[in-house]
Amino acid sequence: MERYAFYLVGAYGAFAIAIAIEIALVRARLARARSQWRSRAEGTPR
Amino acid sequence: MNVNWFKYASPASFLPLASRLARGFAAAAVVLGIAGLAIGLVIAPTDATQGDAYRIIFIHVPAAWMAMLIYVVMAGWSALALGYNTRLSAMMAQALAPTGASMAFLALWTGAFWGRPTWGTYWAWDARMTSTLILLFLYLGVIALRAAIDEPRRADRACAVLALVGVVNVPIIYFSVQWWNTLHQGSSVSLTAAPTMAMTMLAGMLVMTLALWCYCIGVVLWRVQAIIVEREEGAAWMARRVPA
Numbered sequence: 001m002e003r004y005a006f007y008l009v010g011a012y013g014a015f016a017i018a019i020a021i022e023i024a025l026v027r028a029r030l031a032r033a034r035s036q037w038r039s040r041a042e043g044t045p046r
Numbered sequence: 047m048n049v050n051w052f053k054y055a056s057p058a059s060f061l062p063l064a065s066r067l068a069r070g071f072a073a074a075a076v077v078l079g080i081a082g083l084a085i086g087l088v089i090a091p092t093d094a095t096q097g098d099a100y101r102i103i104f105i106h107v108p109a110a111w112m113a114m115l116i117y118v119v120m121a122g123w124s125a126l127a128l129g130y131n132t133r134l135s136a137m138m139a140q141a142l143a144p145t146g147a148s149m150a151f152l153a154l155w156t157g158a159f160w161g162r163p164t165w166g167t168y169w170a171w172d173a174r175m176t177s178t179l180i181l182l183f184l185y186l187g188v189i190a191l192r193a194a195i196d197e198p199r200r201a202d203r204a205c206a207v208l209a210l211v212g213v214v215n216v217p218i219i220y221f222s223v224q225w226w227n228t229l230h231q232g233s234s235v236s237l238t239a240a241p242t243m244a245m246t247m248l249a250g251m252l253v254m255t256l257a258l259w260c261y262c263i264g265v266v267l268w269r270v271q272a273i274i275v276e277r278e279e280g281a282a283w284m285a286r287r288v289p290a
Contacts, residue, residue, distance in 0.1 A: 019148075022145065
């Protein structure tokens with residue numbers, strides 16, 4: 001596996017990073033949307 | 047069991063269902079992902095001709111399949127949004143585009159890292175790779191078009207038309223290896239023929255495909271929840287309901 005380590009790390013590493021970034025962005029967007037919804041419902045400033 | 051599915055065409059009804067489903071699909075994606083990677087990276091044997099470089103197949107092929115499938119699903123939701131003017135359909139199409147773009151990018155990237163040790167090049171302008179690159183541009187085009195139009199319902203219609211026009215690219219990607227003489231290999235897995243790969247390798251690839259299915263469904267359901275909350279701001283049902 002050592003012979004192809006660069007290519008395996010390049011492919012699997014990008015895969016892991018892309019998925020981690022997407023999950024982080026989506027969860028942050030959802031948390032922000034819910035927080036703003038909660039603020040509106042409670043009548044508190046955003 | 048008698049379930050009124052039309053009830054879930056309403057964003058207000060779909061939001062709690064999406065929240066529950068997303069958690070289930072995310073958990074399934076983790077379990078299947080761990081199993082798929084264990085089969086692909088540990089259990090599956092080294093390939094006789096490609097060595098261990100072939101192990102990229104366990105993420106490349108599922109990502110490529112998902113990129114094509116998500117586009118077709120996005121076009122389906124877009125058609126519903128155009129035909130029936132349903133808000134949730136357009137929101138689903140909106141939620142699918144970034145994940146589809148991510149899968150198309152990963153298919154191209156992992157394909158490049160597979161191509162270099164096996165073909166001697168990261169990239170060639172062959173039909174399969176070029177049509178997949180066009181798929182990525184179509185996803186980016188849908189995302190950019192939505193960002194360029196302020197009024198959400200107008201953006202829905204414009205993006206739906208682009209998604210429906212672009213769906214013609216999906217069969218071109220799929221059949222490109224048959225229609226043209228490509229550097230990219232033909233299909234190793236088909237619904238109509240026996241697989242041309244070892245069963246362990248096939249099992250790893252299919253488990254990873256299931257894992258990516260669950261991941262994509264989970265992440266799209268998270269995103270559509272955010273889109274519903276953002277776009278339904280001011281709706282009466284949101285004022286009555288406070289999130290936990």
